Amino acid sequence: DAKTTQPTSMDCAEGRAANLPCNHSTISGNEYVYWYRQIHSQGPQYIIHGLKNNETNEMASLIITEDRKSSTLILPHATLRDTAVYYCIVRDYNQGGKLIFGQGTELSVKP
Amino acid sequence: EPEVTQTPSHQVTQMGQEVILRCVPISNHLYFYWYRQILGQKVEFLVSFYNNEISEKSEIFDDQFSVERPDGSNFTLKIRSTKLEDSAMYFCASSVGGTTQYFGPGTRLLVL
Numbered sequence: 001d002a003k004t005t006q007p008t009s010m011d012c013a014e015g016r017a018a019n020l021p022c023n024h025s026t027i028s029g030n031e032y033v034y035w036y037r038q039i040h041s042q043g044p045q046y047i048i049h050g051l052k053n054n055e056t057n058e059m060a061s062l063i064i065t066e067d068r069k070s071s072t073l074i075l076p077h078a079t080l081r082d083t084a085v086y087y088c089i090v091r092d093y094n095q096g097g098k099l100i101f102g103q104g105t106e107l108s109v110k111p
Numbered sequence: 112e113p114e115v116t117q118t119p120s121h122q123v124t125q126m127g128q129e130v131i132l133r134c135v136p137i138s139n140h141l142y143f144y145w146y147r148q149i150l151g152q153k154v155e156f157l158v159s160f161y162n163n164e165i166s167e168k169s170e171i172f173d174d175q176f177s178v179e180r181p182d183g184s185n186f187t188l189k190i191r192s193t194k195l196e197d198s199a200m201y202f203c204a205s206s207v208g209g210t211t212q213y214f215g216p217g218t219r220l221l222v223l
Binding site for chain 1 (some may be wrong): 115142144146148152153154156159166167169170200202204206209210211212213214215216217218
């Protein structure tokens with residue numbers, strides 16, 4: 001089973017920041033937080049990952065709380081093309097480990 | 112930017128037939144995976160493959176399934192005798208060191 005809890009759905013206005021929360025209260029010390037998204041039935045797309053520090057790349061920012069029990073994915077200026085299901089996945093850093101997908105958050109970006 | 116590719120994009124087959132789904136992972140990647148997604152359901156892990164052998168497999172990955180890396184570039188998933196419930200999107204993924212996985216666009220399999 002997925003070790004994360006996410007809201008089922010969220011709306012965001014185009015051009016505004018989208019903040020997607022994730023709870024992972026049972027995360028262990030060697031587990032990373034990964035974010036993927038899936039647009040329609042396309043393959044999951046990697047967004048970002050982190051261990052304990054905040055991370056930023058060209059797609060998004062990841063804010064992880066100090067106790068690591070929750071995190072927030074931030075899309076700074078959401079566009080209509082960001083409408084997708086967003087998955088927060090906790091994964092052990094052992095080499096080769098599988099990804100366990102939950103239901104994710106269905107983000108709808110509206111004009 | 113290198114991508115994982117999958118062929119065919121769509122496959123229709125009759126129940127009981129064998130199908131082979133093909134994937135070309137990113138060229139310097141060493142870990143390979145298959146996942147599937149039944150319509151309206153979660154993405155589910157099937158199998159991981161490293162160093163020419165299966166590293167891990169799920170309960171779904173029974174004797175009807177097999178994987179192979181027949182050459183230096185392809186990674187295949189074979190379903191020996193398809194069932195109606197095998198209808199799904201099948202995604203291949205690869206990673207260079209077993210960490211971040213990159214997914215292909217998927218093969219939509221329909222078993223009639």
